[in-house]
Amino acid sequence: MDVNKASFTREVPEDRQIALKKILSLRKPAKIMIIGDVDTGKTTLAVYLANELISNGLKVAIIDSDVGQKGILPPGTISLALVDSYFSSMEDLKPYAHYFVGSITPTQFFGEMVVGVSKLSEVATRLADVVLIDTTGMIYGSGVDLKRMKIEAVKPDLILALGRENELEPILRGYEEITMELQVSEQARDFSRAERRAIRREKWRKYFENAKLRVFELSNVVVTGTSLFQGKPISDGEKSLLEKLFKWVVIHGRKIGDKYFVVKADVVEGPRNIDKNVLRFLDFTKLSNILVGLIDREGFCLGVGILKGINFAEGKIELLTPVEEPVAELRFGRIRVREDGEELGILDRDAL
Structure with missing residues (x-):
């Protein structure tokens, strides 16, 4: 089974290139947090930006904090990878460090989620020019509080918001100056709960083989x-x-x-x-x-x-x-x- 939800492509909306130019203009090291609902293309965006930034001669780190749909194994953790060459998907990356959460959903684990992202961000900024932080799709209810806590803890230099209509406004209120809103790509695919579980099953199996x-x-x-x-x-x-x-x-x-x-x-x-x-x-x-x-x-x-x-x-x-x-x-x-x-x-x- 193909466990790659996101693969590198240069066929992206024009605003991705604008985001890339913005990141290149930021003082380094720069921390970029990517926020959006499930299946809005957050990981695809991170893969695209990482490869383009590398081609511009920058050292890049990726923090994969989507504990349920992890690209960097294993699930149930937050992972940091250092990227120094072209890669096609998150599954290609070798982890540099992990922080343990112990669940595939942030619910009841807000402390671990915030501490983990913050702790790995500190490490990443010492090793890379740009730190890309991929987050979960939890953006409603208590997910609003979780995202705002992450923003407070990490203090990103730029937030890339993949939203439909105004669904991210409760998270981003007060952070407009550091936020760039991007359109959800028409190529973004919806995955059913059964598909997500099947993808995780294969990742667990691969990790423990x-x-x-x-x-x-x-x-x-x-x-x-x-x-x-x-x-x-x-x-x-x-x-x-x-x-x-x-x-x-x-x-x-x-x-x-x-x-x-x-x-x-x-x-x-x-x-x-x-x-x-x-x-x-x-x-x-x-x-x-x-x-x-x-x-x-x-x-x-x-x-x-x-x-x-x-x-x-x-x-x-x-x-x-x-x-x-x-x-x-x-x-x-x-x-x-x-x-x-x-x-x-x-x-x-x-x-x-």
Whole structure:
């Protein structure tokens, strides 16, 4: 299956050439943020501009922050690539650095999205003349707030806005002086949800095709993004009480402040009346195939892995990952995915 949503072409609307001239005139290093709805040609624009800027002798960096429709593998991350030669699509680029988000949608992950783009932008401006920032198509509702937070954090020198009518006005209000509005190309193609999922499936599969099992000792890594190891272990008495009250087998339990968090398996099926302000729980069947970021000491993501098992008694975590470098931190995401690329759903932020 072709996983390239955007490929290089010089058959572009005339305003792209005007945008190119504007970028060439900016003081360097310059940060360019591309904003637009889904399927408006944001990535195609980034590929076009990068190649043209290179032909003008400039060093170019691309930040791919479209976590769901990533060109630069893997999905679920924000990625930085340095471009020094002609390329036809984002899939051709090798990542220089990643920041882990752990989901294929920005919802519930605004902090990671803003910090990731900001952190990678700082790196990119030290290495390139022009930094092109490709964003998600989330432009309505809370997406307005996310885009404005990104603009505040990154402080782009130019915003290229691919909009229909006035749909981007809530995002761009107050930023008119640094905004250039571009028309949506007639060649921009709409992709169905099923097509997007199929494209992601192939990208996941490609990323994990050479993955191997790695076992991490909890004593040797920091584990974040989850309540699994916060607080202190529950006592045998607390475990027994919970099992009797709710007809569970409690596999793992922690007391975090005055609240409880447990991993359980049902002994008897049926509804339970549980006050989630006192007790949170995760079914053991959901504690597998969770995307996990492998993080270095600087907070950058070396790559991702798929959770295959946790041995709570021995303090070990088993991941399937292509990453071979030393790891300082394991950061839990919320999407569940198999190595063949099949997505198994997204957990709520508070579920884990």
